[in-house]
Amino acid sequence: MNKTITFEDFSKIDLRVGTIIEVNDFPKAHKPAYQLTIDFGDLGLKKTSAQITTLYTKAQLLNRQVVANINFAEKQIANFMSQCLVVGAVDNSKVILLSPEQQVPNGTPIR
Secondary structure (H helix, E strand, O other): OOOOOOHHHHHOOOEEEEEEEEEEEOOOOOOOOEEEEEEOHHHOEEEEEEOOOOOOOHHHHOOOEEEEEOOOOOEEEOOEEEOOEEOEEEEOOEEEEOOOOOOOOOOOEOO
16 A cells, blocks of 8 residues: 555546547557547547557547546657556556446546
């Protein structure tokens, strides 16, 4: 378990639901990854890279709703600027994406 945080610490994290609208291979990544474009509704489109090629094909990801942190600082990954972080459960270094059980509007906050 990581260090205990306060509710105020947690409230700084902006987790939102978005729909993956574009998936591309990312050959310049050090580890196999995809480049994703995610629609967060009124909050706009954000791009990210995700090391999820082991469990997901591009076809499985397209139009899938996912949960992502949208208020991290942008991060340069190879020749690509990541603008958010898709979240998932990590099992033996395989990432299982977190998704809402039912369809919700893009941009819906996670509380």
